[in-house]
Amino acid sequence: MMKFGVTSNLAGVVDGWASVAQDQVPYATAVALTRTAQEAKRAVEAALPSVIDRPTPYTMRGFRLWPATKTKLVAEVDFRDSFGKGSHARDYLAPQVFGGTRKLKAFERSLQRVGLLPAGMAAVPGAAAKIDAYGNMAQGQVVQLLSYLRAFGEQGYRSNITQKRKDALSAGVKGKRGMSYFVGRPGGGKKPLGIWLREEFGQLGSSVKPVVLFVKTPTYRKRLDVPGISARVIKERFTPNMHMAMRQAMSTARRPVGPSKIV
Structure with missing residues (x-):
């Protein structure tokens, strides 16, 4: 204090x-x-x-x-x-x-509560993160990620996305390319641990971009x-x-x- x-x-x-x-x-x-x-x-x-x-x-x-x-x-x-x-x-x-070290933010605590953010690590914006005027991750994208990863707590469980909605997003709707989020280390484990965005391009394949990276809690x-x-x-x-x-x-x-x- x-x-x-x-x-x-x-x-x-x-x-x-x-x-x-x-x-x-x-x-x-x-x-x-x-x-x-x-x-x-x-x-x-x-x-x-x-x-x-x-x-x-x-x-x-x-x-x-x-x-x-x-x-x-x-x-x-x-x-x-x-x-x-x-x-x-x-x-x-x-x-x-x-x-x-700083305490975890609400976003990080939510990820940790559902077992996605390992202990001793913090979440920082990746290349595909949407950044607001103050250099922070846009709140709308934070809510989207928590919903998709079903990381809202008991009070906000209705905000968690359904599997049906996930499947629709992955397939692509109304002419939009398919998309999904996942937590892991793509590239055969060579890329850093974090939350990644996968975009589907039909017969052209897909790409992955880092939205949030998990790093050692900074001191x-x-x-x-x-x-x-x-x-x-x-x-x-x-x-x-x-x-x-x-x-x-x-x-x-x-x-x-x-x-x-x-x-």
């Missing part, structure tokens, strides 16, 4: 504000901490495209801010939980921050220096943010009213 908080010894900053009511100090501190954490979060997000090729909007929203309060003077930035049925941001961002080195980025932002921005918050607190603080004098 990645988490960093913004905390500080406030003595040096508060010395110059001795005249401010003490109940304004916690409020100003919480504001300064939260602003600094927001700036650190933005700095981390700005660094993402330099370590991840064409990060998706989902990835760019992979960090979440928990603001400081008057009673909890710590602002935190951590990985965001998943959106709906998607993967947790921690699963694929943590290896970039800490190094190590990542640390590339996104979240601790270093946040430390730099804290050093540069906390004191200015604290002074600004204190000035705002002073401008909005209620001034004590002295006793009335009757003349």
